Amino acid sequence: MQRLAAAWIPAMLAAFALSALMTWLAIGYARRRKLIDEPGMRRSHAEPTPRGGGIGLVIAVLACACVPALFLAGVSRLAAPALLLAVAIVAAVGWIDDHRGLPARARFAAHCLAALVLLLPVIVPLILFPAVFEQRFHVPAAIVWPGLALVVLAIVWFVNLHNFMDGIDGLLAAQAIFVFAALMVLCLRAGEPHAGEIGVFATATLGFLPFNFPRARIFMGDVGSGVLGLLVAVAVLWQMSAQATALMSGIILCSAFVTDATCTLVSRMLHGRRWYSAHREHLYQWLVRSGFSHAGVVALYMGWNLVIVVPVVAWINQPEPPMPYAPATFTPGFGAAAGIYLVGIACWLAGKRWCLRAAQQRGAHAAA
Numbered sequence: 001m002q003r004l005a006a007a008w009i010p011a012m013l014a015a016f017a018l019s020a021l022m023t024w025l026a027i028g029y030a031r032r033r034k035l036i037d038e039p040g041m042r043r044s045h046a047e048p049t050p051r052g053g054g055i056g057l058v059i060a061v062l063a064c065a066c067v068p069a070l071f072l073a074g075v076s077r078l079a080a081p082a083l084l085l086a087v088a089i090v091a092a093v094g095w096i097d098d099h100r101g102l103p104a105r106a107r108f109a110a111h112c113l114a115a116l117v118l119l120l121p122v123i124v125p126l127i128l129f130p131a132v133f134e135q136r137f138h139v140p141a142a143i144v145w146p147g148l149a150l151v152v153l154a155i156v157w158f159v160n161l162h163n164f165m166d167g168i169d170g171l172l173a174a175q176a177i178f179v180f181a182a183l184m185v186l187c188l189r190a191g192e193p194h195a196g197e198i199g200v201f202a203t204a205t206l207g208f209l210p211f212n213f214p215r216a217r218i219f220m221g222d223v224g225s226g227v228l229g230l231l232v233a234v235a236v237l238w239q240m241s242a243q244a245t246a247l248m249s250g251i252i253l254c255s256a257f258v259t260d261a262t263c264t265l266v267s268r269m270l271h272g273r274r275w276y277s278a279h280r281e282h283l284y285q286w287l288v289r290s291g292f293s294h295a296g297v298v299a300l301y302m303g304w305n306l307v308i309v310v311p312v313v314a315w316i317n318q319p320e321p322p323m324p325y326a327p328a329t330f331t332p333g334f335g336a337a338a339g340i341y342l343v344g345i346a347c348w349l350a351g352k353r354w355c356l357r358a359a360q361q362r363g364a365h366a367a368a
Helices: 002-032 055-069 079-100 104-118 120-128 130-137 141-164 171-190 195-211 221-241 249-253 255-270 283-289 294-316 334-362
Strands: none
Touching: 002 055, 002 195, 055 079, 055 195, 055 221, 079 104, 079 120, 079 221, 104 120, 104 141, 104 221, 120 130, 120 141, 130 141, 141 221, 141 255, 171 195, 171 221, 171 249, 171 294, 195 221, 221 249, 249 255, 249 294, 249 334, 255 283, 255 294, 255 334, 283 294, 283 334, 294 334
16 A cells, blocks of 8 residues: 555655646736637626636546556556546546537537447457456346446436536535545555555645635536546546445535535426526535635535535445454445435525525625
8 A cells, every 4th residue: 555655755745736737827818819708697706707727637637547547557558548548538528618618509419429439348258248348247238228328327426516606715625635645545545556646636736725715716527527527537436346334425525515515406407497507506606605615615615515424424334344264344334314305405404594695685686
């Protein structure tokens, strides 16, 4: 484990430096190209701010994680190229959308394609050698295909929900760093070989953070938020494949964003609104409209992570007392995940009601 961590430390440091450099350069580029987000009723910032700074962390991840993985021994011949291509697809779509906009259908199709590319290491052997696949993994192919479809939808949802949650200074970057750091620790403990790459994801995001928090000099843009969503999904899948970790750990670690984005989406659909259009109905946006500063909202979400999520994840990853002559096992954590999300939904509902009352007290303009 120590050798694995030490081997990736230079790449992690390089990712931090490269991300910071490219983000700084992106500020000047965005100003020259007039890629500026103006304040408005559907936005939570008060000053014109450049966008597209996420290109810095994308370049850092590609250069310091995806490309080196192509040459690592023991890595599937398809896995590393699939990750690189999937990141490139999501980044390209986001970059175009930041510059001139893309229809929602085009973005959705590209995200589905990226998810399929990411799963090629499973799909290709399943198609070419179904009998060998079933014998190796002891799972009938008839069950695998519906499962893969669900995974594709989950990856696409992660890409988009992280884009939806990128609306105030520092929130997305801070959340991603937390999730990556926690998953890296779990994977290191389990000897998961992708732990170093997750560390690169974390430091690349950390290189962007000073330019976006506590006061944003540049926004991440779709190029960064979409790729971060994809990388979080990838890191969760890697953690779930590590047998010495509780299966649901990554799902619990993502609970703050998944709960807010999903509850908001369901609420908008139930009220007959266009869920894919720009809006300010996420809980974090209502908290800002109710008087919280951006830093204060980030602190609330990090409080949930540190006070609620971390103890639960630590608890479900404690080895159970082994039976005589049997190895220690870990609980999958399904019950803990269900409990966390039920509490999260209750907090979302209570928080939304409180924000509505607070916003009304601040005036009709704030509540509109």
